Amino acid sequence: MESYLYIALFAPLVGSLFAALFGGKPKLLITGIVTSLLLGVSLIASLNLLYHIFTTEQIVHVKMMDWIVIGNVNIPFGFVVDQVSVVMMVVVTMVSAMVHVHSIGYMDHDRSFNRFFSYLSAFVFSMMILIMSDNFAGLFIGWEGVGLCSWLLIGFWYHKEDVEKTDDVYNSPYSTLSPYSSISPSFAANEAFITNRVADLGMLIGMMLIFWNLGTLQYDAVFAQIGTLDHGLVIAIAAFLFIGAMGKSAQFPFNSWLANAMEGPTPVSALIHAATMVTAGVYLIIRANEIFMVVPEVGYVIASLGAFVAIGAATMALVATNMKKIIAYSTLSQLGYMFVAAGLGAYWIALFHLGTHAFFKSVLFLGAGNVMHATNNEINIKNMGGLRKHMPYTALIMIVASIALAGIFPFAGFFSKDLILEAAFGAHAYVIWTVLWITAGLTAFYSFRLIMYVFFGEENFKKFDYHPHETYPYVIAAMTPLAILALCAGWVEHSYVEMVTKLLPPLEAHVSNATFWTLIAVTTAIALSGIAFAVFKYKKSGGYYGEKLKDNFIYKLLANQYFVPHTIDNVLLKPYLALSKFSWKQIDLKIVDSMVDFIAKSIYSTGEGSRAMQTGNLSRALKWMVTGIVVLLILVVIGTLK
Numbered sequence: 358m359e360s361y362l363y364i365a366l367f368a369p370l371v372g373s374l375f376a377a378l379f380g381g382k383p384k385l386l387i388t389g390i391v392t393s394l395l396l397g398v399s400l401i402a403s404l405n406l407l408y409h410i411f412t413t414e415q416i417v418h419v420k421m422m423d424w425i426v427i428g429n430v431n432i433p434f435g436f437v438v439d440q441v442s443v444v445m446m447v448v449v450t451m452v453s454a455m456v457h458v459h460s461i462g463y464m465d466h467d468r469s470f471n472r473f474f475s476y477l478s479a480f481v482f483s484m485m486i487l488i489m490s491d492n493f494a495g496l497f498i499g500w501e502g503v504g505l506c507s508w509l510l511i512g513f514w515y516h517k518e519d520v521e522k523t524d525d526v527y528n529s530p531y532s533t534l535s536p537y538s539s540i541s542p543s544f545a546a547n548e549a550f551i552t553n554r555v556a557d558l559g560m561l562i563g564m565m566l567i568f569w570n571l572g573t574l575q576y577d578a579v580f581a582q583i584g585t586l587d588h589g590l591v592i593a594i595a596a597f598l599f600i601g602a603m604g605k606s607a608q609f610p611f612n613s614w615l616a617n618a619m620e621g622p623t624p625v626s627a628l629i630h631a632a633t634m635v636t637a638g639v640y641l642i643i644r645a646n647e648i649f650m651v652v653p654e655v656g657y658v659i660a661s662l663g664a665f666v667a668i669g670a671a672t673m674a675l676v677a678t679n680m681k682k683i684i685a686y687s688t689l690s691q692l693g694y695m696f697v698a699a700g701l702g703a704y705w706i707a708l709f710h711l712g713t714h715a716f717f718k719s720v721l722f723l724g725a726g727n728v729m730h731a732t733n734n735e736i737n738i739k740n741m742g743g744l745r746k747h748m749p750y751t752a753l754i755m756i757v758a759s760i761a762l763a764g765i766f767p768f769a770g771f772f773s774k775d776l777i778l779e780a781a782f783g784a785h786a787y788v789i790w791t792v793l794w795i796t797a798g799l800t801a802f803y804s805f806r807l808i809m810y811v812f813f814g815e816e817n818f819k820k821f822d823y824h825p826h827e828t829y830p831y832v833i834a835a836m837t838p839l840a841i842l843a844l845c846a847g848w849v850e851h852s853y854v855e856m857v858t859k860l861l862p863p864l865e866a867h868v869s870n871a872t873f874w875t876l877i878a879v880t881t882a883i884a885l886s887g888i889a890f891a892v893f894k895y896k897k898s899g900g901y902y903g904e905k906l907k908d909n910f911i912y913k914l915l916a917n918q919y920f921v922p923h924t925i926d927n928v929l930l931k932p933y934l935a936l937s938k939f940s941w942k943q944i945d946l947k948i949v950d951s952m953v954d955f956i957a958k959s960i961y962s963t964g965e966g967s968r969a970m971q972t973g974n975l976s977r978a979l980k981w982m983v984t985g986i987v988v989l990l991i992l993v994v995i996g997t998l999k
Contacts, residue, residue, distance in 0.1 A: 358409050358417045362438055365402035365446060366489055368395040369453070369482040376475035384470035389461040392474045396457050396481065400450035407443045411856050418491060425494070432574055437491040440860040441708065444853075445488040445640060448712045451842070452632035452719045453481045458835035459723050460624040462828055463730065473513060473622065480506035484633040488640060493564050493574040496641070500560070500605070503634050504553050511621040512546025545620040552614045556604020563597030566590065580647040588652070595648050595655040598641060606638030606692050609666050613922050615689055619681040623726030626681060630688040631719035636711055639692065642699040643708050646861060650702065660700025660781075664792040667693030669919065671799040675806075676915045680728065680736050683807050684721050687762065690796060691718070694777050697789060703780040705861040709853060710773035717761035717770060717843035723836050724755035728811060731825040732818055738807060743816035747825040750833045752812045754840045759808050761843040763801035763884045771881075772847030778880055783867045797880055801887030809895035
């Protein structure tokens with residue numbers, strides 16, 4: 358089984374290096390084909406490991422080499438494939454392989470085709486390092502790797518200037534603010550990178566606290582000893598680790614980068630939102646569950662913040678018109694669901710929703726990429742409509758994914774989302790349950806608002822002289838397995854639970870059978886109501902979204918992301934910029950630079966004065982010798998007198 362582990366881990370790296378060989382050359386189709394095939398090889402190896410873990414319950418643990426060995430410190434470069442990591446491996450490689458195939462069509466005419474596939478495979482390799490490492494140090498290497506690759510991919514079209522404005526920020530006193538209404542890919546990449554580096558400082562502090570007090574970063578050793586530490590110290594460790602998770606998974610207040618990350622190519626969005634990057638934060642909480650179980654008070658804070666983010670992001674999606682941002686807000690909302698489950702101790706449910714969500718969310722983003730290609734890169738859903746006739750396969754696949762996202766039986770989202778609501782109700786977290794229940798209705802509504810605007814109603818694209826068409830057959834073929842999994846992934850719930858609860862705590866909601874069916878009924882009812890309302894209001898691409906909302910405060914509030922970017926800009930960024938300028942002009946230039954310049958000038962002047970001693974003139978040299986002797990004699994006399 359060790360060979361399968363190495364194949365699953367290093368196949369994406371080989372693909373990345375192969376594509377990098379041709380990075381500066383014109384498009385070579387072979388780079389897309391080879392990297393996709395190698396991702397397929399990684400997927401097959403991961404499936405073999407999944408079968409091994411499921412049938413034998415034997416964990417695969419390898420020590421590749423010694424890494425950091427200083428005195429008593431010994432941190433190896435090791436990897437572990439257990440019930441948790443193998444689920445993540447299959448999800449990551451499955452989605453990534455399909456994204457690679459889709460990208461061959463999406464990036465068909467891009468001048469940096471080869472470079473894109475090098476970055477994309479490196480992204481997957483970094484994520485595999487993150488999830489397969491057997492210690493926090495290795496996890497952090499992968500953690501920073503996905504951060505670097507996300508920066509490269511979000512800013513892939515760095516040559517583009519600010520993108521054309523949409524009416525996501527519409528008739529607002531803050532609508533002219535850059536970067537929130539119109540940004541460049543470079544800005545979006547830098548925003549994501551810097552925001553995550555700030556949060557990563559918290560994770561580093563948590564890791565240092567673990568190492569300082571336990572002398573190790575190995576998962577098994579840390580989890581075995583964590584209960585011996587002071588309770589307050591464990592709270593600090595859990596809190597700092599969660600700060601790192603907040604940054605990667607874009608939880609408030611580190612959430613603004615996620616929607617702006619849409620400036621990268623659409624397959625990148627599919628990968629970031631479905632299988633890599635944002636799922637890393639949830640994975641960290643699940644992997645470190647034995648730390649968080651010791652401090653349930655921190656878990657409740659995580660669950661509360663998750664519920665807050667879930668409904669906040671869902672409300673922002675209600676009014677957005679940027680197709681990719683609607684799906685991005687949906688990701689943010691579903692991440693909130695995952696953190697609720699993890700915070701309440703239902704770690705296996707959080708992992709289950711992470712997996713099901715990856716399938717239908719990746720399909721939604723890839724479908725959005727198809728629509729953009731068919732409409733000359735249009736992203737405003739108001740400028741579409743009636744595309745179902747021209748793109749029947751994309752429409753069908755996106756409808757399937759939207760039903761799964763809405764949580765309708767028997768689609769995958771129904772099983773995982775209802776388990777989270779059941780866990781919240783069973784934990785007597787009724788406020789959180791209510792928030793998630795309302796969010797479920799909003800999710801169904803905005804999902805089908807997008808579907809109705811894009812694929813049904815009036816053909817608004819005709820005003821822009823678009824000629825929509827279906828994408829390449831192999832692109833549809835790549836999306837089909839993900840659409841099928843969006844339909845049926847939830848059907849393996851019992852087998853999944855049987856496997857992962859060998860490692861994760863088997864938390865079950867303590868609700869009666871009658872309550873269980875009642876919860877399912879009310880959740881399904883609000884989801885169906887949201888779908889029906891969206892279909893009714895937008896069947897002609899109209900609804901109540903019109904001129905009358907321009908001056909509506911609620912609309913402005915949601916369209917401007919509750920003015921959070923505006924607040925951060927004015928409360929944090931502008932004062933920090935002013936302080937930086939003051940420090941530069943008044944301290945750096947006038948004090949620090951002046952001191953350095955004074956010392957340099959003094960040394961230079963001394964050197965200029967001393968140069969007269971080295972003229973090569975014999976008479977002058979004799980004079981300096983006599984002067985030196987006189988000075989020495991004077992010093993001797995003074996010393997004698999004392």
